Amino acid sequence: MNTDDKLKPLREQIDAIDAQILDLLNRRARVAQEVGHIKAETNAPVFRPEREAQVLRKVAERNPGPLDGGDVQTIFREIMSSCRALERRVAVAYLGPTGTFTEQAVYQQFGHAIEGISCASIDEIFRSVEAGTADFGVVPIENSSEGAINRTLDLLLQTTLSISGELSIPVHHSLMTKSGTMDGVTRICAHSQALAQCQVWLNQNYPNIERQAVASNGEAARIASEDPTAAAIAGEIAGQRYNLGIVKAHVQDDPHNRTRFAVVGRLQPAPSGKDQTSLVLAVPNKAGAVYNLLAPLSKHGVSMTRFESRPARIGTWEYYFYVDVEGHAQDEKVAAALAELKQNAAFFKLLGSYPFSL
Amino acid sequence: MNTDDKLKPLREQIDAIDAQILDLLNRRARVAQEVGHIKAETNAPVFRPEREAQVLRKVAERNPGPLDGGDVQTIFREIMSSCRALERRVAVAYLGPTGTFTEQAVYQQFGHAIEGISCASIDEIFRSVEAGTADFGVVPIENSSEGAINRTLDLLLQTTLSISGELSIPVHHSLMTKSGTMDGVTRICAHSQALAQCQVWLNQNYPNIERQAVASNGEAARIASEDPTAAAIAGEIAGQRYNLGIVKAHVQDDPHNRTRFAVVGRLQPAPSGKDQTSLVLAVPNKAGAVYNLLAPLSKHGVSMTRFESRPARIGTWEYYFYVDVEGHAQDEKVAAALAELKQNAAFFKLLGSYPFSL
Numbered sequence: 266m267n268t269d270d271k272l273k274p275l276r277e278q279i280d281a282i283d284a285q286i287l288d289l290l291n292r293r294a295r296v297a298q299e300v301g302h303i304k305a306e307t308n309a310p311v312f313r314p315e316r317e318a319q320v321l322r323k324v325a326e327r328n329p330g331p332l333d334g335g336d337v338q339t340i341f342r343e344i345m346s347s348c349r350a351l352e353r354r355v356a357v358a359y360l361g362p363t364g365t366f367t368e369q370a371v372y373q374q375f376g377h378a379i380e381g382i383s384c385a386s387i388d389e390i391f392r393s394v395e396a397g398t399a400d401f402g403v404v405p406i407e408n409s410s411e412g413a414i415n416r417t418l419d420l421l422l423q424t425t426l427s428i429s430g431e432l433s434i435p436v437h438h439s440l441m442t443k444s445g446t447m448d449g450v451t452r453i454c455a456h457s458q459a460l461a462q463c464q465v466w467l468n469q470n471y472p473n474i475e476r477q478a479v480a481s482n483g484e485a486a487r488i489a490s491e492d493p494t495a496a497a498i499a500g501e502i503a504g505q506r507y508n509l510g511i512v513k514a515h516v517q518d519d520p521h522n523r524t525r526f527a528v529v530g531r532l533q534p535a536p537s538g539k540d541q542t543s544l545v546l547a548v549p550n551k552a553g554a555v556y557n558l559l560a561p562l563s564k565h566g567v568s569m570t571r572f573e574s575r576p577a578r579i580g581t582w583e584y585y586f587y588v589d590v591e592g593h594a595q596d597e598k599v600a601a602a603l604a605e606l607k608q609n610a611a612f613f614k615l616l617g618s619y620p621f622s623l
Numbered sequence: 624m625n626t627d628d629k630l631k632p633l634r635e636q637i638d639a640i641d642a643q644i645l646d647l648l649n650r651r652a653r654v655a656q657e658v659g660h661i662k663a664e665t666n667a668p669v670f671r672p673e674r675e676a677q678v679l680r681k682v683a684e685r686n687p688g689p690l691d692g693g694d695v696q697t698i699f700r701e702i703m704s705s706c707r708a709l710e711r712r713v714a715v716a717y718l719g720p721t722g723t724f725t726e727q728a729v730y731q732q733f734g735h736a737i738e739g740i741s742c743a744s745i746d747e748i749f750r751s752v753e754a755g756t757a758d759f760g761v762v763p764i765e766n767s768s769e770g771a772i773n774r775t776l777d778l779l780l781q782t783t784l785s786i787s788g789e790l791s792i793p794v795h796h797s798l799m800t801k802s803g804t805m806d807g808v809t810r811i812c813a814h815s816q817a818l819a820q821c822q823v824w825l826n827q828n829y830p831n832i833e834r835q836a837v838a839s840n841g842e843a844a845r846i847a848s849e850d851p852t853a854a855a856i857a858g859e860i861a862g863q864r865y866n867l868g869i870v871k872a873h874v875q876d877d878p879h880n881r882t883r884f885a886v887v888g889r890l891q892p893a894p895s896g897k898d899q900t901s902l903v904l905a906v907p908n909k910a911g912a913v914y915n916l917l918a919p920l921s922k923h924g925v926s927m928t929r930f931e932s933r934p935a936r937i938g939t940w941e942y943y944f945y946v947d948v949e950g951h952a953q954d955e956k957v958a959a960a961l962a963e964l965k966q967n968a969a970f971f972k973l974l975g976s977y978p979f980s981l
Contacts, residue, residue, distance in 0.1 A: 268665045275658050276674075280681070282651045283699070286644060287682050290698065293640045294690045300633050307626045316634075323638070324645050332652045336705030336736050340648065341641070343701055347694030369727075378694050383795070383859070385803075385869040437741070445743070501741070506863050511743040 290344060297348035304352070311352045312375070312400065314430045314528070315537035317345050318620030322539070346376020358382040358390045358399035370434050370526045371403050387416045391424055394529055401429065401530040408436065408524045413573060417527070418587060421545070421616055428543050428617030430528035438463060438482070438517045442489055442496045445510020452477050454485035455498035463498055465518040528619070537620040540593035541570065544603070547582035547612035555586065561605035562590060565598045582612055593618040652706050659710035669710045670733070670758065672788045672886070673895035675703050676978030680897070704734020716740040716748045716757035728792050728884045729761050745774045749782055752887055759787065759888040766794065766882045771931060775885070776945060779903070779974055786901050786975030788886035796821060796840070796875045800847055800854045803868020810835045812843035813856035821856055823876040886977070895978040898951035899928065902961070905940035905970035913944065919963035920948060923956045940970055951976040 304311065324341050325334040349355065357379050360367045371381055382399050384390045390402040405414045421428070438459055442450055453471065455463070457478035467476065474496075479485050482499035483506075489497035490507035497509065498516065527543075534540075548558050555574075562569055571589035592599040594615060607613040662669065682699050683692040707713065715737050718725045729739055740757050742748045748760040763772045779786070796817055800808060811829065813821070815836035825834065832854075837843050840857035841864075847855035848865035855867065856874065885901075892898075906916050913932075920927055929947035950957040952973060965971040 268661060268667050271661050272658055275654050275661070278654045279651055279658075280678075282647050282654065283678065283682060284685065286647050286651070286702070287685055287695065288687075289640050289644050289647070290695065291687055291690050293637055293644070294688075296633050296636045296640065298689060300630055300637075303626060303629050303633070309626050320638075320641065324641060327642065327645055329646075329649055330652075331656060331709055332649050332705055333708065333736070336701075336708060337645065337648065339735050340698060340701045340705065343694075343698045344644070347690055347698065350691065350694060351689055377697050378691070383872050385872065502863070505860070506866060508864060514741050514743065 293344065294348050294351055298351055301352035310532050311349055312355050312532070313534065314532070315534040315540075315620050317342075318537045318539070320345060342373075342376045343378070346378040349376075350378035354378060354380045355401065356380045356382055356399045358384050358393045358402040360384060360387060360390060360403075360405065367403065367405065367526070370432060370524075373434060374403065374430060374432050374526075374528055375401075387414070387420060391420045391426065391529065394426055394531070395424065401528050401532075402426070403526050403528055406431070406525050406527045413575065413587075415575070418575065418585075421527075421529075422585065422614065424529065426529040426531060427533050427615075428527045428619055429530045429532045429534050430619045431525060431541070431622050432528070433523040433525045433622065436500060436524045437515045438498050439501050439504060439514045440496055440498055440512045440516050441486065441501075441504040441509035442512055443493050443509060445512060447471070447474075447496065447512055449494055450474060450496045451494045453496045453498060454479045454488050456480070456482050456485070459485075459498050459517075462517045466516045470513075533617065534619050536593040536595055536618070539621045540596075540618050541589055541591060541621045542594050542599060542603075542618040543587070543589050543616040544606075545612070545614045545616060546586045546588060546606065546610045547577070547584065548609075549582070549611050558586075558606070558609050559588075561602045561609070564605070565602035567592060567599055567602045585612070591621075648702060651702065652709055655706035656709055662710070668890050669707055670713050670890070671892070672890070673892040673898075673978050675700075676895045676897075678703060700731075700734045701736070704736040707734075708736035712736060712738045713759065714738045714740055714757045716742050716751045716760040718742060718745060718748060718761075718763065725761065725763065725884070728790060728882075731792060732761065732788060732790050732884075732886055733759075745772070745778060749778045749784065749887065752784055752889070753782065759886050759890075760784075761884050761886055764789070764883050764885045771933065771945075773933070776933065776943075779885075779887075780943065780972065782887065784887040784889060785891050785973075786885045786977055787888045787890045787892050788977045789883060789899070789980050790886070791881040791883045791980065794858060794882045795873045796856050797859050797862060797872045798854055798856055798870040798874050799844065799859075799862040799867035800870055801851050801867060803870060805829070805832075805854065805870055807852055808832060808854045809852045811854045811856060812837045812846050814838070814840050814843070817843075817856050817875070820875045824874045828871075891975065892977050894951040894953055894976070897979045898949075898954075898976050899979045900948050900950060900952050900957060900961075900976040901974035902946050902948075902964070903970070903972045903974060904944045904946060904964065904968045905935070905942065906967075907940070907969050916944075916964065916967050917946075919960045919967070922963070923960035925950060925957055925960045943970070949979075 321338045324337055328334050328337050357371050357375055359371045387404055390404055393399045394402040404417045406417050407413050452475040454477045459482050460476050483503045485497035486499040486503040486507045489495045489509055568591040570591055573587045574584050577583055577585050679696045682695050686692050686695050715729050715733055717729045745762055748762055751757045752760040762775045764775050765771050810833045812835045817840050818834050841861045843855035844857040844861040844865045847853045847867055926949040928949055931945045932942050935943050
């Protein structure tokens with residue numbers, strides 16, 4: 266019996282299973298349509314991030330294998346996306362150009378059955394969601410090699426929108442030069458964090474070339490584009506912008522270098538059971554007051570997952586503190602802690618509560 | 624009864640359906656593993672494009688709705704991708720940087736459960752597949768606004784690899800300038816096809832600004848980067864490369880502007896029932912011989928879906944003819960036509976037969 270003869274009965278089994286899956290998918294879609302009708306009566310939102318997060322967690326928990334849990338979530342994200350599209354394709358604004366990794370972030374959050382709106386700037390993303398042209402915006406908020414995206418933080422301070430989700434996607438660094446080779450290169454430039462992230466690889470491959478920390482990886486790419494004795498470590502998109510050639514792709518030691526994105530919208534998600542809350546605080550005097558300011562969190566047993574201070578570029582305060590805590594603002598202990606925080610702070614803005622990133 | 628109370632029983636139905644889908648997905652995966660064991664005994668390939676094309680066609684045909692047929696195919700592409708990953712994640716080389724639309728083309732063909740290999744050039748993609756580092760390569764072959772990608776055509780002429788699939792993805796044009804505004808702009812540059820594709824929009828918005836056809840949209844972007852009186856119409860990635868600001872995104876009249884990609888590999892797909900065959904031909908004298916050369920196609924009732932002649936840059940012939948025909952090289956009438964074509968042609972290379980793009 267040849268291979269194809271052996272495979273035939275198995276393929277017939279797969280076809281039969283596929284027919285059942287297809288039937289179930291459409292049964293699911295019909296129930297989702299009923300959900301849509303009820304939502305339409307009350308103007309309830311089409312996209313409920315907390316509900317989708319719950320479904321994705323449940324399938325990963327229930328998944329008996331052999332399929333990989335993450336792969337199963339990818340499948341269910343597309344299932345929910347296409348069911349949602351029967352009501353309406355959610356419009357999502359993101360930082361263009363079309364076809365870059367920010368668009369991939371959109372698909373990772375919303376699946377493919379959406380309407381993507383490519384924007385030229387982070388400001389335009391906020392504007393198009395505030396104006397109702399888009400239902401949601403996906404904005405970069407932090408790069409694990411270059412820190413916070415300041416423009417996003419500034420706009421979060423001013424906007425009427427809430428954060429309704431967050432996600433992160435992998436980012437790769439490459440070693441690049443004007444010529445695409447290391448001939449004549451005497452220094453390697455990058456942001457200090459990027460240099461640190463590539464040090465094992467650099468020690469193995471270019472132990473004797475000087476490393477120079479510069480303001481950002483984008484700046485490193487600019488330098489390399491003007492100076493043939495300089496190499497840059499940067500994302501390949503920055504390299505393309507400055508017409509650099511790739512000496513070696515993916516040189517970071519940690520393959521898990523990521524960019525974090527926030528989803529912004531008019532929606533305020535209900536608790537999903539595993540949530541995160543983002544807020545911004547300010548106090549008149551940085552040195553003395555920060556510790557006291559945060560005391561209510563530990564008092565009420567609320568874990569802080571992120572704390573970042575930055576000099577104010579807008580508003581009246583010297584510093585703003587961007588804080589993420591575990592839990593939803595409607596959770597009892599989080600609500601108690603936030604109420605106290607608000608009393609102590611000179612400035613307090615709740616950016617949003619949303620499902621904890623998967 | 625409030626909305627959430629009304630939705631509860633429907634959500635319980637959805638959860639029950641999801642549990643059944645999850646069960647079926649893993650049953651499918653177990654059968655796919657058996658398929659993998661049999662394939663491993665005979666070194667049969669993990670990825671069978673003809674088989675996957677058949678599955679996708681079948682689900683679209685069988686799909687009773689309400690789900691959209693294309694959305695259902697997206698779901699099943701991910702299902703097959705994750706089942707395939709249980710045997711091995713197929714390694715696919717593509718034109719970097721990571722995160723550009725060429726990577727999206729890879730996901731569109733193979734789903735997300737693969738190992739992507741970002742390459743710096745089209746040559747490197749061919750090399751990495753020829754060397755076995757990658758199982759497949761995805762190379763751009765034709766852009767609907769700028770025509771054939773010559774480097775890919777040259778490499779197809781030389782390679783030992785076959786075309787095992789093709790796909791296309793949408794491409795958007797934007798109006799861009801150095802300043803990001805139209806202040807002082809006296810001409811709009813682009814490839815003539817891109818100008819034609821945007822003419823309705825240009826007539827409405829900039830009827831009095833001169834339009835200038837240049838060699839490519841990339842060249843238009845370069846001109847705009849050096850001359851503040853010139854605007855360019857080009858893809859946003861080209862605009863980024865030359866540091867242009869976006870005046871207006873998505874200005875093409877036809878939202879279906881696309882780039883075509885070929886999948887290359889060592890694999891030669893079996894017939895899927897709806898296939899296409901690509902070949903390259905040459906004859907000593909262009910003017911006289913082309914019509915006669917192609918006569919066997921009409922004689923055997925084989926439809927030609929694409930015909931492109933280009934001046935030879937390599938090899939001994941003046942022109943090469945890139946021809947796509949309907950059907951698989953193993954189909955009786957295609958086989959007969961190809962045998963005669965081969966006799967008449969001074970140069971004949973079968974590039975591959977593969978499932979017709981969905």
